[in-house]
Amino acid sequence: MYTKANKINGLTPITSEWMEEVMRDKSLIEQLISKYGSPVNLHHLPTFSSNIERFRELFAQYGLRHQIYYARKANKSKALVQKALQSGIGVDTASFRELEQSLALGGTGETLVLTSAIKTKEQYALAIKEQVPIILDNVDECELANTVAVELGKVAIVGFRVSGFKVEDKKLYSRFGFDIELLKQFILENLGAEGTYKNLNIAGLHFHLDGYSTHQRGKALSDCISMLSELNEAGFNLDFIDIGGGILINYLEDEQEWSNFDKQLRVQVASGEGNLTFNQNGLGYELINGNVERSLKTYPYYNNVNGVDFLKQVLEYKESAESSPNFSRLQKNNIEIRIEPGRSLLNQIGMTIAKVAHRKQDAKGQWLVGLEMNMSQMMSSSADFLLDPYLIYEDDFSEESAVDVFFTGAYCLERDVLLKRKITLPQLPKIGDLVAFVNTAGYMMHFFETEAHLFELSTNLSFNNSEKLTVVDFVNDDML
Ligand SMILES: *Cc1c(COP(=O)(O)O)cnc(C)c1O
Numbered sequence: 001m002y003t004k005a006n007k008i009n010g011l012t013p014i015t016s017e018w019m020e021e022v023m024r025d026k027s028l029i030e031q032l033i034s035k036y037g038s039p040v041n042l043h044h045l046p047t048f049s050s051n052i053e054r055f056r057e058l059f060a061q062y063g064l065r066h067q068i069y070y071a072r073k074a075n076k077s078k079a080l081v082q083k084a085l086q087s088g089i090g091v092d093t094a095s096f097r098e099l100e101q102s103l104a105l106g107g108t109g110e111t112l113v114l115t116s117a118i119k120t121k122e123q124y125a126l127a128i129k130e131q132v133p134i135i136l137d138n139v140d141e142c143e144l145a146n147t148v149a150v151e152l153g154k155v156a157i158v159g160f161r162v163s164g165f166k167v168e169d170k171k172l173y174s175r176f177g178f179d180i181e182l183l184k185q186f187i188l189e190n191l192g193a194e195g196t197y198k199n200l201n202i203a204g205l206h207f208h209l210d211g212y213s214t215h216q217r218g219k220a221l222s223d224c225i226s227m228l229s230e231l232n233e234a235g236f237n238l239d240f241i242d243i244g245g246g247i248l249i250n251y252l253e254d255e256q257e258w259s260n261f262d263k264q265l266r267v268q269v270a271s272g273e274g275n276l277t278f279n280q281n282g283l284g285y286e287l288i289n290g291n292v293e294r295s296l297k298t299y300p301y302y303n304n305v306n307g308v309d310f311l312k313q314v315l316e317y318k319e320s321a322e323s324s325p326n327f328s329r330l331q332k333n334n335i336e337i338r339i340e341p342g343r344s345l346l347n348q349i350g351m352t353i354a355k356v357a358h359r360k361q362d363a364k365g366q367w368l369v370g371l372e373m374n375m376s377q378m379m380s381s382s383a384d385f386l387l388d389p390y391l392i393y394e395d396d397f398s399e400e401s402a403v404d405v406f407f408t409g410a411y412c413l414e415r416d417v418l419l420k421r422k423i424t425l426p427q428l429p430k431i432g433d434l435v436a437f438v439n440t441a442g443y444m445m446h447f448f449e450t451e452a453h454l455f456e457l458s459t460n461l462s463f464n465n466s467e468k469l470t471v472v473d474f475v476n477d478d479m480l
Contacts, residue, residue, distance in 0.1 A: 041352050054307065071342030075350070092342075093113065109133070166180075184231065269285045281420045284383050298383045375415070
């Protein structure tokens, strides 16, 4: 029998039917774990396909030429790259191996893009040979890309990453990209037939903004449309604007739960009392001169505007009441709009399940439940993963012996506490019971995973729908 933790004061995750189906079948999960080790990462491919479809439909509604590039850095599984390519979308690669592997899985110059933060000579060479567009970030990159292209006797297809957009008179800082105020002049002077970089063929503009503001993205897109038009009037032939990723998703059922948690956390930080989180971790909040300051340093797990609605706001943005919205300017200028969603394409496709290894009470009397996994197997780039986990018990359980626990991991570090938040279970699990963390495919399950202690990396499994799931329905990603 399985149940969600935290019956009261929860952060109830949105779940999918496939997750419930898996959790109902403890014996199936036990077989998977005995075959592949704990934890296992499960990926449901049909949900990936429907996420792709939803973005596509939106662009089709607006009648826009478009391409979607799945940002594969958000998840290592090859199965998803394959699925993306089979579905007719592209893949955004951000390292030599991501590029190499995506090519091996069937990607081409038509379907891949290279956006790495650091680009080696080998990356340029491979991308240029395969005619994969390269998104350039700075002048040194232009130099090197051009040099490699000359050596190969080829042309490199490039886009320019733009930053420094002005929104409400404030410039958005980024360590990435060319400053928008300088880029147009740079391109006019250095590209094209008369320019320094004769082997660079500029095909479009690109940005990827930090944070999750649709307003900022709308303004950035609008600025890029203007710049692209000006460049084309000057004789260039740019075709696309790529607006990157960062499309919000919503993880939680209930906005109220999210705001309650935030309130309780501030109270704990203010009072120095309570055990909402391990060692009263403020998750970013700090008590400074008696006031609760700074902010919650986690993903914003609840979002009213998410997915296609988020993208809609970017497309509908206009500079002023009289001006045309982005989508109609894109249509009018016949510009291809591109996006690079990572997390948002991975919404509802993943789940991480681990086995209970031991239970103990620490000196404070708190229950610690040791799991066969480690902190790097569910490490957010932010302070905590704030979704209630699920407990899969061997036996029936009663709600009468509720117990507060923290889940601890296998690294020899005090801080290997898998969720910082205190978790209330209906009853203490037994050794061999299972804990499931849902919606972990985007960044959570293995982005930061390490082999410290020589622990093996967790196994990534993918599967499709089936009448009755069995072990053979799950494909080990290493075998692809
Ligand atoms: C990380 C990244 C993405 C994907 O971001 P998500 O938030 O996962 O959608 C896309 N493009 C670039 C350039 C990135 O660095």
